[in-house]
Structure formats: structure tokens, C-alpha cells
Amino acid sequence: MTGPGTGGTQRAVVYAGPGRAEVGRVPLPGLEVRPGPGVLPRRCDHGVLVRTLATCVCGSDQHTLHHPGAAPGMILGHELTGVVTEVGRDVQRVRAGDVVSVPFNVACGRCPNCRAGLTGHCLETNPARPGATYGMGEGFGGWAGLQAEHALVPYADFNLYVLPDADQARERLLDVALLGDILPTGYHAAKGARVAPGSTVYVAGAGPVGLACAAACRLLGAAAVIVGDFNAERLEHARTVGFETVRLGGAPLPDLVAEILGVPYVDAGIDCVGASDQAVAGAAGGDGGPDGPRVPMAAALNDVVGVVRPGGALAIPGVYPAGAPGARPALGVWLGGVWSKAITVSAGATPARRYQDELASAVLRGGLAIGEVVNATRVPLDDAAAAYERFGAGACEKYVLVP
Numbered sequence: 353m354t355g356p357g358t359g360g361t362q363r364a365v366v367y368a369g370p371g372r373a374e375v376g377r378v379p380l381p382g383l384e385v386r387p388g389p390g391v392l393p394r395r396c397d398h399g400v401l402v403r404t405l406a407t408c409v410c411g412s413d414q415h416t417l418h419h420p421g422a423a424p425g426m427i428l429g430h431e432l433t434g435v436v437t438e439v440g441r442d443v444q445r446v447r448a449g450d451v452v453s454v455p456f457n458v459a460c461g462r463c464p465n466c467r468a469g470l471t472g473h474c475l476e477t478n479p480a481r482p483g484a485t486y487g488m489g490e491g492f493g494g495w496a497g498l499q500a501e502h503a504l505v506p507y508a509d510f511n512l513y514v515l516p517d518a519d520q521a522r523e524r525l526l527d528v529a530l531l532g533d534i535l536p537t538g539y540h541a542a543k544g545a546r547v548a549p550g551s552t553v554y555v556a557g558a559g560p561v562g563l564a565c566a567a568a569c570r571l572l573g574a575a576a577v578i579v580g581d582f583n584a585e586r587l588e589h590a591r592t593v594g595f596e597t598v599r600l601g602g603a604p605l606p607d608l609v610a611e612i613l614g615v616p617y618v619d620a621g622i623d624c625v626g627a628s629d630q631a632v633a634g635a636a637g638g639d640g641g642p643d644g645p646r647v648p649m650a651a652a653l654n655d656v657v658g659v660v661r662p663g664g665a666l667a668i669p670g671v672y673p674a675g676a677p678g679a680r681p682a683l684g685v686w687l688g689g690v691w692s693k694a695i696t697v698s699a700g701a702t703p704a705r706r707y708q709d710e711l712a713s714a715v716l717r718g719g720l721a722i723g724e725v726v727n728a729t730r731v732p733l734d735d736a737a738a739a740y741e742r743f744g745a746g747a748c749e750k751y752v753l754v755p
């Protein structure tokens with residue numbers, strides 16, 4: 353393996369300006385980290401280098417493409433499955449040749465939050481705030497993205513999930529590739545919404561996260577899982593993999609739910625959408641018409657609040673902006689609905705590592721065909737820009753980039 357300074361380069365998907373991703377050449381990673389802007393690299397004896405087998409495109413990458421903090425040329429992506437090629441001096445559990453799934457959170461394994469399993473909120477890996485993610489820029493810790501031929505994974509003994517059988521992992525690549533983010537995210541959300549045997553569930557969003565969440569609800573024994581979206585193609589696919597669906601934009605959601613369940617509410621609701629930009633009446637400088645200014649709003653979340661039964665629970669894996677320091681985006685959350693029904697809420701970045709062992713077992717031993725559920729589709733790394741565009745336009749596919 354060639355490290356930086358030796359002149360080696362590799363292909364990677366990089367940020368190319370607002371809304372644009374492209375394949376470019378970047379330096380090969382070495383076993384060293386750059387702790388922050390203007391700070392010299394230092395050795396990363398606790399890390400490993402991984403050669404990519406599969407690296408997925410996520411809805412969160414779409415946020416990064418439109419994030420003001422994204423820097424041209426930075427490597428995108430945070431969902432990686434690959435083969436370990438080089439092992440740092442202090443790594444003991446992971447070996448060269450292992451096939452590994454990289455959880456999307458960068459976690460130190462040593463801080464109080466990591467020790468409590470809250471790897472999505474590690475206190476050491478991001479100077480800006482608790483929690484770090486690969487490929488999202490300085491606000492998320494400045495860690496290089498994973499949509500590249502090779503990547504550095506720090507704190508490898510703690511972070512990496514080693515697949516039990518490398519050959520089997522390669523054969524089931526389109527399932528295994530989803531263990532780094534969306535399957536743990538869907539599962540964490542289902543648990544956060546207290547989904548259990550017999551539960552009825554409404555999942556907002558038929559994107560990859562929504563579908564993975566619906567699969568997780570089924571795994572946890574839900575009696576009925578209803579997926580809602582505006583996207584007809586995604587809903588059609590959701591039906592073919594066995595979920596109930598509701599097409600939004602017409603009748604009120606509780607009425608649509610009542611047509612399926614006989615009652616206008618569910619035990620658990622899960623927002624797999626996050627903030628959506630909407631034209632809002634009274635927004636600064638506009639009248640809220642279709643061409644007026646658009647602000648992030650909690651439309652999907654409010655649907656969820658409206659349909660969860662009193663005493664029920666909801667989870668919010670979909671992303672909502674915290675805003676710049678001191679700012680508090682209004683988002684129009686229907687808090688009165690949450691309060692009056694005494695709904696339990698859970699939210700935030702998933703601690704992906706916590707669930708990988710049990711979910712890998714469900715996939716590899718239990719036959720959970722998660723790749724089929726989310727319509728995982730192999731795409732050559734060189735075609736990443738087109739995959740980003742198709743995904744952004746709502747294609748019913750989870751793109752798995754393969755170098």
C-alpha cells in the first residue's frame with residue numbers, strides 16, 4: 353500500500369460545488385490522521401487501511417451536497433464494506449484480509465459516550481460537537497469520505513465489524529453493504545419507537561432508510577407496517593416487498609391508515625424523511641406561494657405525530673438541522689400534538705456499531721434479504737455522478753458503488 357507523500361493517487365467521489373458530485377483523483381490514504389485544519393498529520397497506529405468492495409450513496413450525502421460547509425474536492429460518503437489491507441501497530445483484533453463493515457460514525461471507543469454505546473455522539477472525534485461522520489466536512493469532524501478505492505478507518509479495533517466469513521460476505525455483498533448505515537439506522541429507529549410483536553407502525557418515507565426501517569419493524573415482530581410517501585414508484589416497490597402503503601397528498605393520513613387498520617392511529621411512528629424545504633406563508637420576504645422562499649419544515653414529523661396513538665412512541669432518524677450556533681430553526685414542529693398525546697420521542701444519529709453483530713446474524717444466518725427490500729443496485733464507481741443524480745431525483749434504488 354502506498355501512503356501519502358509517495359505520490360500515489362486513487363479514484364474517489366468528491367464534492368464538486370453545490371448539488372454536484374464527481375469522480376476525481378485524490379491522494380491515497382496512509383495510516384495517519386489530520387486532526388483539524390492547520391494541524392499537521394499524525395500517525396494513526398490504531399487505524400487500518402481498507403480496500404473498497406462496496407460503498408453506498410445515502411440520503412445524507414444529498415444533504416452534504418447542499419451543505420454550506422462542504423469544501424470542493426472533499427471525498428464524499430460514509431457507507432463502506434471492504435478488505436483490510438494494512439493494519440496499524442496498535443491494532444490487535446482486525447487482520448489484513450478481513451472483510452469488514454465500517455459503521456458510519458467515527459468513534460474513539462474510549463470516551464464516556466462510546467463506552468455507553470452512544471457511538472453516534474463520540475466526544476473525541478469531532479472538535480465541533482459530539483459525534484463524527486466520514487465525508488461530511490469539518491462540522492462532522494473533517495474525516496475523509498469513504499466513496500473511494502481505499503480508506504482509513506481509525507480506532508479500528510473498536511469501530512470495525514469483521515464479517516465472520518469473507519467469501520460469504522463477498523457473495524452477499526448487496527446485503528452486507530447495508531450494515532454500515534441504513535439497516536442499523538432503521539433498526540435503531542424501530543427500537544426507539546418501541547416496535548414490538550403485534551405493533552402497528554407508520555413509516556414516513558419510502559427511501560432506503562424508510563424501507564430498511566420497515567424491514568426492521570417486521571424483524572421485531574410488527575403486525576402491520578404502513579409506509580407513506582408521495583413517490584409512486586417507491587411505494588409500488590414497498591408493496592412488492594410486503595409492506596402496506598399509503599400515497600400522500602390526497603386524503604388525510606389518519607383516514608388512509610383507518611382504511612388499512614380499521615382505526616386512524618398506530619402504536620409507533622417513524623420519520624424517515626427529515627426536514628423538507630417548503631414554501632411557507634409569512635416567511636421572510638415572501639407570500640408563501642410556489643415561487644416564494646422555502647424553509648426547512650417538519651411536515652413528515654407532524655404527520656407522524658398526528659397518527660401515533662396516545663401513549664405511543666415515535667422515532668426520528670430523518671435529519672433536522674440544529675442550525676448555526678445560537679440559531680434555532682423553527683421547523684414548525686407540532687409539539688402540542690406530542691404533549692397532548694404523551695408521545696415518547698427518540699431522535700438523532702444512529703450508533704451503528706451497536707447493532708451490527710445482531711443484524712449481520714439476521715442477514716447471514718436468518719436470511720434477511722435487506723438488499724432486495726431496499727432494491728440495492730450495483731453501480732461502477734466511475735458512474736457515481738449519475739447515481740447521485742438519479743438518487744436525488746427519487747429513483748427507487750439504493751446505489752452500491754463498486755470500484
Ligand code: NAD
Nearest residue numbers: 411412537557559560561581626652669670671700701702
Ligand atoms: P431519501 O431522500 O431517498 O428518502 C426520503 C423519502 O421521503 C423520499 O422518497 C421522499 O419522497 C419522501 N418524502 C418526502 N416528504 C415526505 C413526507 N412528508 N412524508 C413521507 N415521505 C416523504 O433518503 P434516505 O436515504 O431514505 O434517508 C432518509 C433520511 O434519513 C435522510 O434525512 C437521511 O439523511 C437520514 N439518515 C439518518 C441517519 C441517522 O443516523 N439518523 C442515517 C442515515 C440516513
Ligand code: ZN
Nearest residue numbers: 410411412533
Ligand atoms: Zn448514510
Ligand code: ZN
Nearest residue numbers: 460463466474
Ligand atoms: Zn468516543
